Amino acid sequence: MEYSDNTVLKNLKSRYEQFTNVEKTIANFFINNKETQKLSSKSVAEKLFVSEASLSRFAKKCGYKGFREFIFEYEKNISKYNKEEISNLVINTYQDLLDSCHKMINQEQMKKIAHFLTRSKKVCVFGMGSSGIAAEEVHLRFMRLGLNIEAVYDSHRIKMLSSLANHESVVIAISLSGTTKEILQGISIAKSNGAKVIMLTSNRSFHLSSFCDEIILIPTIKALDAGDCISPQFPILVMVDILYTYFINNECYYQTKLNTLNALSKFDEDNIII
Template identity: 35%
Template sequence: MTQELSILATIKQHLSDMTDLEREIAEYFLTQDLSEKALASQQIAQELHISQAALTRFAKKCGYTGYREFVFDYHNCIRQQEAPTSTINYGVTKRVLSDYAELHQQTLRQLDEAQLQRIAQMLEEADRAYFYGVGSSGLVAREMKSRLMRLGVVCEAMTERDSFAWTSSILDSSCLVFGITLSGETEDIISSLQIAQKKGAKTVLLSTKTFSEFTESITIASSRDLNYGNRISPQYPFLIILDILYAYFYEIDQPRKAEIFKNSWNR
């Protein structure tokens, strides 16, 4: 299913460059299980009540020379996933896995490794770290605490709005504060991070939006309706970044951290 995953991710990658009509065509290919016969340009045109020229323009928006080349790739994808005796609904499977592939591709395009190295160093130097998040983002905050405390980080996950206020009273320049919000519009997270910044703490925002006022702002990958969690977990793109950040942090004084990690499991 690798090729199929790739072509669906490619379609999604170019959605923002498409016209409304081209997005309708894209939605059709993303949600339908189409046989080889059903891929004929005339049949697709009749089904969607569009011209064959519109299909050509759609294929070119996806990076192909024309609809015929697009169909060739799409057909290869279908052949790879065919399993006549299987009861698996590949239509559902491919939509979920293509969302994962899209998030991977976005993360790779947006990733700033130098930035993550800087943040890893900030973690190394901080006396205490705090992770702010509510709802689904609160689960990410707890995961960050669980992972990093096993490497010796003195840290706490703050997942209740009331806890943000009292935490701010003990912040100083030795602290590092992470704010986690997919939309970038969770007022309690943004305002609490702003307070932490004024207190002299270093601040890191993880969000789909970028805020230049904080020490670092990591851009998180997203897909359509990810915040609703109706197809894949909205925590997923955060966890990708967390794993990479964890790896960079682990590399700093690795022998010491390996010993700390080992001892944390032996207790």
């Protein structure tokens, strides 16, 4: 059995957002646990500081008759986990994220944002930490198309450029959590100055809509923002690639891309040492 067949863990991950806080504590334990010893309801309850009744309700919510059936299936699945299957874990997680990206694409939204970028005089991409790395990738991709774009991952420069933004500016903010203080402050200032604000985030909180013109939702998994096994940049860059594809449909930008590629090729040819 491959790790992709681990129906118990897939079940937990698919139901995760429906769980209560107590149930998420229980789910986190089983998602991260790799041992099968001492998994009786009593030992797990003591370890997690929850009641055995909570474990029973959790199991039933996951579709099992009770905690004993849940543990039976869980131990059967987890016993298959070994070093050879670690690669399957990574690949399958990437595939799950890719499938989630596909389901979350809003074509009309992508067209609308591409239109914002086409009409802009200045584009700033805000990101900090791993999101800053993604911001730099966005900058490099769109710069080759002739867009006046800049990646910003310093808190002071975020504030300064936000204050300089106007109705001809577009700000793209990247924050998986949607709670990065420097990013939220920056887009709030930019929005008040009339800039179009686009945010890429996994945070579905309604309060972000007051700061943003468009929110591109990014799929995520537990601990993705910590870079645990899976690069937190992956789902961000997938969505950026999709936006890039919509943007490049504009013929003039596609020609600009060809010109930059030709310039690079010519430079390489001119510098060949014989």
